Structures are given as C-alpha cells and as structure tokens.
Amino acid sequence: MTSEKWLKIIGIGEDGLGGLSPAARSLIDHAEILVGGDRHLAMLPEFPEDRRSRIVWASPIESTIQQIINLRGKSVCILASGDPLWFGIGTTLLKRIPIEEIAIIPSPSTFSLICARLGWSLNEVETLSLCGRPSSLLQSYIYPNAKLLILSSGKETPQIVANMLCDRHFSNSKITVLEHLNGTKERIISNVANQFQNFPEFADLNAIAVECIPNLEAKILSRMVGLPDDAFCHDGQLTKREVRAITLSTLAPNAGELLWDVGAGCGSIGIEWMRSHPRCQAIAIEKSRTHFIAENAIALGTPNLKIIEGKAPEVLQGLPTPDAIFIGGGATVPDLFETCWENLRSQGRLVANVVTLEGEQKLFQWQQEYGGTFTQISISRAEAISSFLGWKPMRPVTQWLVIKP
Template structure:
C-alpha cells in the first residue's frame, strides 16, 4: 500500500516554520488530525476535515486504522518519534505506509538554549507517566531534561529533588520554545515558588547533592537500607551477584517469583529504562513494601501480582529471565516456569535451606545448569572490637534454556 498517512512535526512558530516538503505534504492531505492547539495553527479558511484526539487515545488510533488508504496528515509537536504520537502509531501501522517529517524536539531546542551536549543529558517524559519515574534519574552532577505534564510539573520536580537531598539543584524552565512567547527562567529546588508557568514547558535540572548525600547507583547492589522490608530481602552482596547472573538486557522481561520487598525486580528495571519486570508475592504486607520501594526508587511501572506463583503465572507474558527467591518447593513450579521461559532465557534460584537445595538438585537433574555457594561475612561489633559475622550461605542455581533441551524435556 502506498504511503497514505503522514506525521508532521510542528513547532511553536506554526505553519510558517514548516519546511517546503512538510508544507507540501500537509497541503495534499484530505484529513488533518491533531490536538486543538495544533489544528488552531491552520488558516481559518481551511475547509478540510479536521479531527481532534479523543480520550482514550486508542479510540483515535482505531479511527485512523479504519480509514486506511485515505489521505491523512497528523500534526504533532516537535519530533513525533521522541515521546510523541509517532512512536505509538508505528506500533499499529507499518512505516511502509507512513511519511514522518520531524521538527526539532523540545530536548534539542533546550540543549541549544542551555549549551548542553545532548549526548551527556538524561531525558524523560512525565506526560501521562508517574512522576516517581524521576527518582532513578537523580544523581550528583546529573543533567536532566524533562517533558512536563503541565504547569504543576516543575513544582513536583523541585519537591522531589529537595526530599532526596538535592535542594541546591538548579532548575531551568523553558516555555514555548521556538515561538514569540518563548521564556526561560531559573531557580533552586529548595526555594522553588514559581506558579505562573505555561502549560507547555520543558524542565532542565542540574543535580547538585547536599553535603553528605550519596547517590544511588544504577549498578546492581543498592544498600539494604534503600529498601523498606521486614527482613525478607536479598542482601546487598547476594543481590549484586544475582543481578549479574540474571544479566538484564534492554527490553527484557523478568519474572521475580517470591519477590519479598521487590529488590531484585526493582534493580533489574533500574539497569535500563526499557527493562520490564513482574513481581509475584503472596504476603499482603510485602506487597505494600514492593509498591513503596518501586515508587521511591524510580520504577513505578513494575507490575505487581498478588498470589502464589503456580496459580498466577500461567497467563503472564513470556519471560526472558526468571528469578525464584522464595517458594522453590511449590509442586510443579519448575515445570511451569521452565516451559514458559523463552528459548535462550535463563532461570536463577536462590535458597538457604537443605530442602531448597534438594529441590534445586532435582531441577539440575532435569535441566542441567550450575551451582554457586555464596557466603558473606560482615564485620560487626563484638564488645569493644570488631568481628566477622556470617550471613546464612546462599545456594544459587542457574540454567540456560536451549531449544534442544526444551524438546527433550517435552518428549520425556
């Protein structure tokens, strides 16, 4: 099918800011789709059919698909593929049917105003997303560019920075960039009081930590006290080894079975913003810990499921990796998990009991893999002195699923 759908990025300077090619594509369209602000940029005498975005957004996507083949042009802010409508539409309509002509993104414009190197900046959007996503981007010396949900977003960002111990961070608001009403002003997070802010704004942050504040690394092995828990926590050193064994890659999905306070799945997701995880836990109090920890550590999109693993995982999406931190002795758990694991995926289990080790050896006899004994000692006070106190040794089993092994297990 020919290219019937076009998506054109448009800036605050409106139609007159479009390139000759973008303008020609827009003029040839029979139907124009966009937000009210974008459609208002068209000439008053433009009599073509115009459609504004509907809520929920999927309704508009369905309407576009139903009109496949008609000459449609979508007008959107800046670069449609940078947290924009284009990134959503491309999931439903192949690029072979679409023409995309971007304008400079808000991030590019902000970097040009501030003199920042785009490659050295952290970027994220809080439009329609939980503000707690910001938590994992905060670190000493970090430079952040944030697409705002609206005029209240800068205040939320300032409060979050201050609460994290970054009260001296410099916040710059860039309003309506590229238009005649462009405005730029700055302040400090701890003393932020600005309320007269345009709804269309981008927030730039230079993270400055208070004296004594230690940043939380995205590298596995956060301090134990970074998590709220009741003792059911994979300790820092064991957690670092476990995440190294799980080896998350961008876009991969983890099942965290017997999640406790969620430390493994949260650190999995912190490793890359595209990593996904599902935390499965049956204890109601621990479910609350997982929710709190996910928000506090910047992974609010962690999917949390209440219940026992064998009963609740059968309909879940196929995982790339599975971690079992509790409940290994549940009947049928191995077969169910192993059969659902994608070929090439890995399965890791940690146990501290003899019964758990017996179960893992049975799994080893079925799927192979290897064992590691993790023994950690920490120095703790003994009277006036320091002495070594050992934590319970952890037996870790890891196996990698191959297509050949899957066939053998099914046949047997």
C-alpha cells in the first residue's frame, strides 16, 4: 500500500537510523528526494554514489512545502522529529496533501520519552508546543497540580517558563529540562522554578516537564467560564462575570469552532471562548479598545486571538465563516444583524445581549422574523450599606439566542 504513496514522512529520534524499523529504513533508501532539517539530514550516511537531491527546510517553511507539492509523482521522503503528527510537520502537510498520498511512520514522540523518563502517565498530562509559538500560550495551562510537557523553541525557553511560573506565584513548581532525548548527549536537569537562573546554558534541543505547585499567594484562574472581573484590564466596558458565564454557556463552544465577538469591549467573551479548549478560535471586532483586548489575550493565554480594529458591519466582510456570533455591543447599528446572519454558518448560534430599551426593541423585531428565545438576566451583588450588607442590583441584561437553519 505504501508503494502507491509518493510522499513518505519518517519520524526519527536522536538515536538516528539505528532506532528506525527496517520498513522505515527501506523507504529512506528508495526515496528519490530527501527533505529535512540540517540535524536530520546529517544522520544519513554520505556515499559518493548517492546523488539524490536533499532539501533543507527554509524559513518560513511555506516555500519548502510548495516545493514538496510540486514534486508530486516523484518519491519524496521527509525526515521529522519523533511523531510527525504531534505538533509536527505531518499535521501541516496533511492540510495541503490528502492522506491517500502519504505514508507516515512515527517514532516515539518527545512526550512519550519524557513520560518514560519521569514515570508520568501520558493521559494525565497537558501537552503544548512553544516552538514557533508565543510563550504566553502557557498562561492558560498553569493551575495547581498540573503536569505540563512542553516542546521548547530553544535554550532560552526553560528560563522563560520559569519566569512565567514565578510571575504567577507558582515559584515552587518543579521544572525538569530534558536535552537530546534518546541520544548519546541526553541530559536531564531538575530544579524549582525560582532557582533556574543558577543553571548553566541549556542545549538548543530540549523539552520541558513542569509540575505546577502554587504558592500561598498564587492567583488561581480556572479554565471554566466566568473568570473574575479583575482578571481583565478594562475601562468598565466589560461583560460582568455572572453574565459572561451565562453568555458563554449559551454560545456553547466546541473544540475547533470559530467565534465572532462583535463589539468585543475588552475581549472577555472571545478570550474565555478560546480558553475553553486549545483548538477554539475567536475574532474580536472592536473600534476603540483593542489595546485592552491585546493585553488581556496575552495575560490570559490566548495570544492567537485575532483582533480586528474597526466598526461593524463594515469590517466583517471577508472574515472566515463563524460557528457562533456574539453581539455584545451595537445591536441598534443598521445592517449589523443582517450582515452577521448572512455570514453565520448553517446551525450556527447567534447570541445578542442588550441593556437598553432601544436594544430590546431591535431584538424583538429580529425575534419576530427569525425566531429564537429570550432570557432576562438579573444579578445582584451584596455591598456595604453603612455597617450592614445589602443587595445592589446590576443593570438587567436581555439576551437573545437564535440558531440559523
């Protein structure tokens, strides 16, 4: 079956060709063109009679990917680290080339090797990659007793991770840096986060394991919806915690779905949508508070939140099709709902919150034409009245939910 597939992707570890199966070795030996990083290609023996083309990944890799696609019909073999489908090049290539044309033979992933060294169960850990990705992604993974496995972007990454843990008051966390796993230069170094500045330079090729241990003063931010209001920087334009939790449960995010947060304010809805699952995506559309959105996205571990500065509905044209839309501001703006409804996918959810009578009138008009359900959200918080406590009601919120046929 594999002989019918022109593109082969072989996972290879630090132990080189010796760690590969005979089948993997045969695919490499019979390939016309070899592709990989300098480190991977250096693992192959050089023979004078071997005149096969060798392609080294360019930076950025898009030009090399296109070069590989142009070689369709030839026998191409890509050498990749460990498991090519776990934060690897295989995942990227499968977005452009069907699996029917690809044969993949993985080696043990870096994550599997770390668990084998530390005695951790792979199904009980969180895995993420900081290789070519913002380090602030780590923020949403830090919680008490979490076990994190992190693919590093280089020798500076362990100190970046340690600093982030200390900033979050998780300075007692144990960090283990594993260099050149499964190779002759393998080295494992462990210490607590606040002692990592005392270590000599790490190798560029490293991975990191973290046991998250909070200090007494640590601020714990749940990944469930409804973060405290003070978790966000804002100027008052914030969907309050209780309303936010209800709104997100109504929006009902699922893994891999895209949200449009229209009139995003400080970005709280889009950020919590993305925190609900690592594959959730969101676009925040806001005309004047984008600096708050950017700051909150980085601080709360969603740096990939896309921010569109401008006024809806004009800036909505050409955006990717959303699975859900939240209208948190501007319900009375002409053509806003119509533009959102036109772009929403079939069976997508649209939720709108308003606090004014004019907004309620607009929602009622839409509901008469498109259906959907109304909910009124009334919240009171206890506040001091002299030496006593009393209830202070928040402004009621009218919420409309409609699902597109």
